[in-house]
Amino acid sequence: MPKIKRDDELSNTDFIESLDRGLRVIEQFGADTRAMTLSDVAKATDLPRATARRILFTLERRGYVSSDGKMFALTPKVLTLAGSYMTSNQIVTILQPVLDQVSNAAQEISSLAVLLGPEVVFVARASPARVFSSGIDLGYRLPAYCSSVGRAMLGRYSNEELDKTISEMTLTAMTPFTLTDKEAVKAAIIVDREKGYSLVDREAEPGFRSISVPVRRYDGTIVAAINIGAHVDRVSTGEMIDRFLPLLREAAATVKPLLL
Structure with missing residues (x-):
């Protein structure tokens, strides 16, 4: 071939x-x-x-x-084109059942995103049984520099690679809380890489905070990120770390040996 x-x-x-x-x-x-x-x-x-x-x-x-x-x-x-991606993509196929479990345990929306240039694209999503309205649907895009899934995935780059990647981005304030200083964004990504998770508070969307962990394949390479997000009036940053982070970490560890 x-x-x-x-x-x-x-x-x-x-x-x-x-x-x-x-x-x-x-x-x-x-x-x-x-x-x-x-x-x-x-x-x-x-x-x-x-x-x-x-x-x-x-x-x-x-x-x-x-x-x-x-x-x-x-x-x-046109949806058949997206459907072909969903059914053929190993990450989506393996992660969807895990997202369902995370969402049910957290009783919040859980999403899977991949990196596409300077943006992240949400390619899978799970929601609890209760009715919940959210703007994040399949195909939804956000800038990588100010989203928790984006920063979690940008952590796959070395400091030198990160310098180049961030320098080529245009950092626009999505909300009053968005970091737009390139050195500050780079520093935040490096800190998140060391912690193993990223928590972004109202930077990507007003009134919305999100926590994410990177998804690694069998050899440790970051290939995606999974998150749980919620409105700031309902869930505090402390609750995200204490209650949601363990669920996300367990999910990422579960699928790592299955991703080739």
């Missing part, structure tokens, strides 16, 4: 520009742009109008986009 090349090994002939453009179009549809006109898509993707039109019509024919003649929107078929 041919070996898949890394990004730095790819030549111009290996890159399929039309596929890249099609994916860029799909990525433009989100919570803030549920439906878009042809002009909207062309502008958002920086593509010629004629190119955007061909891509949209191709996606429509394949069933990934619907149109009323003026507005274009994604269809539920």
Whole structure:
């Protein structure tokens, strides 16, 4: 079987520009742009109008986009792409039952996230039987530098690698409590790495605090992070450390031998 090349090994002939453009179009549809006109898509993707039109019509024919003649929107078929990831990803498959156990024990939402560039993406989630409303759903993204799952995963880098990674990030205040000084963020990640967990208090989202531990595969490499989050009015930082941290640590230790 041919070996898949890394990004730095790819030549111009290996890159399929039309596929890249099609994916860029799909990525433009989100919570803030549920439906878009042809002009909207062309502008958002920086593509010629004629190119955007061909891509949209191709996606429509394949069933990934619907149109009323003026507005274009994604269809539920796009979920099959995410579903393929969920069912084929070893981390999600192994962690989901463990997340369910953690969530039931804590009676709080528990989530699994992976690192994607400067952001974290939530790829699995468990909630207790009681009704609970939360903005963190599958596919939800947060900046890595100010989220507990992000800082837990950034701890996989050496100090030198962390310097480079943080220097390339744009640190924006998400709330009045967000750390935006790069040296302070780096110091927080190093401290969290030594502790083995990260607790972020109202930095990523107003009124919300979260505690996370890194998920390591069999050789010790950090591949994800799991967390429990709650509103500040309901759960104190002390309770997170005393009650939630042991649950998360036990879960991470349980799956470590199973992750290859």
